[in-house]
Amino acid sequence: MSEAIETHEHDVVIIGAGGAGLRAAISAAQPGVRVAVLCKSLLGKAHTVMAEGGAAAALGNLDAADSWRTHFYDTVRSAHFINNYRTAEIFAKEAPDRIIELEGWGALFDRTPDGKIMQRPFGAHTFRRLAHVGDHTGLELIRTLQYRAIQSEVEFFQEFTSTRLLLDGDRVAGVMGYYRETGRFALFRARAVVLATGGWGRLYQVTSNSWESTGDGAAMAFMAGAELGDMEMVQFHPTGMVWPPGVRGILVTEGVRGEGGVLLNSEGERFMLRYDPERQELSSRDVVARAIYKEVQAGRGTPHGGAWLDITHKGAAFILRKLPNMYDQYLTLANVDITKTKFEVAPTCHYTMGGVRADPETCATTVKGLYACGEVACGLHGANRLGGNSLSDLLVFGRRAGEAAREWAQGLEAQPGIDAAEVQAEQERVLAPFSVEKGENPYDLHAQLQAVMSTHAGIARDRAGLEAGLAKVEELKERSRKVACGGSRMFNPGWHMCFDVKSMLTLGEAIIRSAMARTESRGAHWRTDYPDETEEMGSVNFVVWRDGDEMKLKTAPVPKMPPELRALFETGRAPGVPAPTGSPSERR
């Protein structure tokens, strides 16, 4: 079964070509530094391409009072104070430069009347802050980075699935995987590896995520000994499409509400006025998603179990200019003209706040030479990610990860060693599904895992449900040992799915274990048996790591803010927002 394996040697290998991976590649690339990017699909197709609403940065083009402090404040508040303050600080300070840099590389954001980058309001952002291009900002971002990166010496290996990180002692030594087209293996020897593999929304039945979001990177990092944090924090976006069945879960951008859309229940009531009178439809995602869930539970849902979203009052011309893709999406896929009628929406699994624990300055993980940035990393978003904060996260930390990886690689005397036996064993492991007879169908396993996660670890959670869910995941894990596929190694989706399912089972287990441990409700994590936020839980993050074949869980303290940052939260008012006349700073 052993075959001569194609071997490459690089300084920095980046897994992933979404916004984070491409930005990392650009900053890792320098004359004389050998950089490779590996990605599961074609260049420019990564999940980032789907991002709609915009990228958040305190440019202050429309609201001069905005500053990094206000962006920091909004981010930490939405994270419910369990994110890493330093990550959020760096993020808020650097995001404007990263957006302007994109403009310098050819990105064409929508403009303000005086010719600057336009910024749109978005949920729980104090000021108008999202740089955007209509409702296809992710496309703009990925194309700009893609065309910038191909002008450099970076080598791209497209439609290549990485399956394992190789180690030399306690540091990273390379990546193994196979070309999807031919099924042939390749080994990338590397001094440093950057994980930019995105999230794992595919664990849920109703999701806005593309097929790639199976969490391979986080699962590989876990196998290699890295720590995963905040795994219980899974974001459900309040507005996904509901009907017809084939489109269920496809995202309806928050931009619809940002541009003035309102949510109504079956009785025609604008229910968000009840749940959050101040921010209304533009409250944070966890609040709006739960509000819709509760309205449906209370029997005030739409025909297919959601809420109505209505933007008709803005007029057709405005909608066509600001939300062209949304218009097209509903017209072609659902026969609904959103300029004329209200339409149904319901929560959809959207983003994973948890992931590989990464250092704020360098994105270094707990494994030497291994870096993580973008959605696969954890630290910035805590219990709830703000809309628009992911795209700027990719840019800020993609750049930092690429730089740190290059510096680490340059500091090593020699290429780390590779263990031939490990390479051999990995090939056997990956090929095993071809020789299992009467085994498990990977598509069935995936569908069952999605059902378990949606039922037991979805928007609403409780102890009994989580325990039952864990038992079911354990059972699926056992069955996955006998996962099988037929056909040849050439572009065989059934075989590819065998590997995806195993990654997702690991992460599913991590989500449930962490969700069981967090006996409170915070941000996206809603425990019906522990409905309140507690002070005790507010000072810890839950961390899972691998001990032999076992997943272990521990707590880590949430890093404490220095006094000058803590002071920002003491007035109860976002920095830059004037105090209501006559009342001192005590107002809460």
Added chain:
Amino acid sequence: MKDTITLSVFRGDHTGGEERSYDVPVTEGMVVLDAVHYIQQHLAPDLAVRWNCKAARCGSCSAEINGRPRLMCKTRLDVLGEGVIHVRPMKSFPVIRDLVTDVSWNYRVARQIPGFTPAHPAPFVMHQVDVERSQEFRKCIECFLCQNVCHVLRDHDLKSRYVGPRFMIKIAELEMHPMDTVDRIDFTQKDAGVGYCNVTKCCQEVCPEHIHITDNAIIPMKERVADEKYDPVRMLVRAIRGR
């Protein structure tokens, strides 16, 4: 609509192949990609297909559906009528397996186009009216359906001479960017081969992003070239348009 529909899907590789029929139960609002996924899950797990977003945003799922180039995730079964639905890979690119084709030529072409080079570092002051033309071209999702239908590439296989409509809009986008300083006129004529386009507009008809490829990019680029060089097709266009 019927309860089940028959999909006849190309199965094979670069050495050849044939269409095979699969019966698929129909649900409301189903698109062709849903049907292909059903086949993968229940009838042929190794059926090769590219897709990512299932929301017409990534441009991965291009195929020829009943002979017409389309995105599988944006094509509803109920617009295709009652008969058997034929699904084949794009014809202008070599088949890898089943519905997956080798589009790597496009990525090689992309690398040859001189990149954006601004007059000074960002931020720029640019007005909405000035960026709109290039913004239209930047909506391109690189599905390569236009490349697939362009007869210069499809019937004459002149990939070595003409970059095709996708990259004509890329060049136009850079040329019309308010801050760009590079002159790509010579490149457009010699390397990109703009003269091979005889403005049939087939590309523009299939573009899922409704980009006016011929009207807004190729014809203006031909005119820019012609201001400097001679191009017979453009002379014809001018004659037809009467100016």
